[in-house]
Amino acid sequence: MRMRQRGSNLPAESIESSLMRLQAYLAHCGVASRRASEQYILDGRVSVNGTVVTELGTKVAPGDTVMVDGKVVELESKKRYVLLNKPAGYVCSLADEKGRPVAADLLKPSYPERLYNVGRLDMFSTGLIIFTNDGGFAARLSHPSAELEKEYIIETSLNIPRNLASDFEKGIRDGDSFYKCVKAEQMNARRMRIVLIEGKNREIRR
Numbered sequence: 001m002r003m004r005q006r007g008s009n010l011p012a013e014s015i016e017s018s019l020m021r022l023q024a025y026l027a028h029c030g031v032a033s034r035r036a037s038e039q040y041i042l043d044g045r046v047s048v049n050g051t052v053v054t055e056l057g058t059k060v061a062p063g064d065t066v067m068v069d070g071k072v073v074e075l076e077s078k079k080r081y082v083l084l085n086k087p088a089g090y091v092c093s094l095a096d097e098k099g100r101p102v103a104a105d106l107l108k109p110s111y112p113e114r115l116y117n118v119g120r121l122d123m124f125s126t127g128l129i130i131f132t133n134d135g136g137f138a139a140r141l142s143h144p145s146a147e148l149e150k151e152y153i154i155e156t157s158l159n160i161p162r163n164l165a166s167d168f169e170k171g172i173r174d175g176d177s178f179y180k181c182v183k184a185e186q187m188n189a190r191r192m193r194i195v196l197i198e199g200k201n202r203e204i205r206r
Contacts, residue, residue, distance in 0.1 A: 019059040022046065025066060027135020029073040030080075030114040032094065034139045045069050073114075080113045082131040092120030092129060107131060118142060119150070127152070144198055149182060152194045159189045168194065 020028075026037035026046065040046050044054050047067045060066060066073055086092070090103040094116055100123065107115055115131040118138045132138055140146060165184035172179045183195040 019061050021056075022048065022053060022058040022060055022066070023056060024135065025060050025075070026068065026073065027138065028075055029066070030076045030116065030133025030135070031068055031073055032116050033118065033142060034135055035142070036116070037135075040068060076113055076133045078113065079134045079137075080111060080115060080132060081134065081137070082107060082111065082115060084129050084131055086121055086126055086129045088124050088126050091123045092117045103129060104131065147197050150196050152196070153187075154192050154194060156190045156192075160186060160192055162186075165192060 022041060023034050023037040026032065026040065027034040031037055032040065038056055041056055041058070042054060044052050045068055046053055048058065048060055049065050084103060084106065086103050086106075090101045090106065093102050094104055094114075096102050103117060104115060113133045115133055116138070118130040118132060118141050121127055121129060130141070141148060165186045168179065168181045168184040170180070181194050181196050183193075185193045187193055
């Protein structure tokens with residue numbers, strides 16, 4: 001689907017060169033990462049010029065009015081990159097359907113831009129999270145081809161099994177899931193350092 005700028009007298013080739021995929025536009029607006037923006041579209045939360053759009057192939061042109069959840073979104077003129085030491089008790093999301101505190105709210109008093117997290121930590125974990133309104137930057141960091149290492153220090157209430165570090169480096173199967181880290185180092189009886197490249201949902205806590 002293509003959303004053509006209303007009233008435009010530009011040649012067809014000029015219009016085509018100025019078009020942007022809707023999910024990319026949302027990411028550049030700082031709404032969410034490109035992947036998350038795709039889900040917004042599929043969920044029917046996005047409209048273009050008053051029409052709800054659910055096709056990922058939709059393109060928008062300069063002058064189109066794009067709305068998410070009924071609010072107009074526009075391209076950010078200034079790119080922002082923020083490192084947040086997330087405290088426990090906050091979820092990594094722009095909004096939470098259960099009403100839990102979200103980490104992005106901690107930044108609102110200092111940053112007027114709509115910032116979203118790149119990657120995530122679960123509610124009870126603490127640590128460094130990157131927030132940005134730069135969709136391209138977020139996409140590059142999030143893509144598996146980036147192979148960025150993420151380091152975790154875990155502490156447990158019980159002693160860690162002696163062979164867990166070496167087993168984790170070789171790979172551990174849990175039901176239908178397979179977990180493997182780049183590096184695991186037991187620091188003491190209840191503390192371990194783990195380095196991952198591709199993180200899976202609640203992999204560390206499992």
